Amino acid sequence: MSIRPLVIIPDSKLRLVSEPITDISSEIRRLADDMLETMYDAPGVGLAAIQIGVPVRMVTMDVSKSDDERQPMVLINPEITWASEEKRVYEEGCLSIPEYYEEVERPDRVRFRFMNLQGETIEQDADGLLATCVQHEIDHLNGVLFIDYLSKLKRDRVMTKFKKAAKREAGA
C-alpha cells in the first residue's frame, strides 16, 4: 500500500468524467488500498480515484467517528438511485482544495447503489455526513467540485488563489 500525491485545483484532471470499472482486477484492488491509505493519511472522510489522478469510477469513504473502529468502504461504479426532496446544509471541505470550507445545500437523504470489491451489488440508504459525502464523491466522478455550488464570486476567488499558488510552485 502507498500514499499517493493528491491532485489539487486548478489541475484540469479534476474536471474529467471518470470511466466505469468493468473488471475488479488486482490493479483495481491495489488502487483501492492506496486510496484508503491516502484518505486516512490526509485525513479525509472520502476520496475519489481522480483525486490521485486515476480517472476510474471508484470511491473510498469512512465516516466513522473513532480511529479505533475504522469502517472503510470501497464503492465501485456508485450511483445515486433516490434523493429526498428535503435539503440540508453542511460545511464541506475537499482534499483537492486544501483548507477551504463552505456551506453547501444538498438532498438530506439519498439511496445509492455500488459494487464492492467482491463484485456484489449493494444498495444502501444514507443520511447525515454519509449522505453528504457520497454525493460529494460521486460529483468528483463526474468532474464536479463542491465550489461549483457556490456563487461565481466565491468560486472565482478560490480559483484565483490556487492558480497563483500553482504558478508560484511552478516557478520555484
Ligand code: K1U
Ligand atoms: O472528496 C474529498 O475531497 C474528501 C472530503 C469529503 C467530504 C468532507 C466533508 C463533506 C463532504 C465531503 C474530505 O474528507 S475533506 C476533510 C474532512 O472533511 C475531514 C477530515 C478529517 C476528519 C473529518 C472530516
Ligand code: ZN
Ligand atoms: Zn472533494
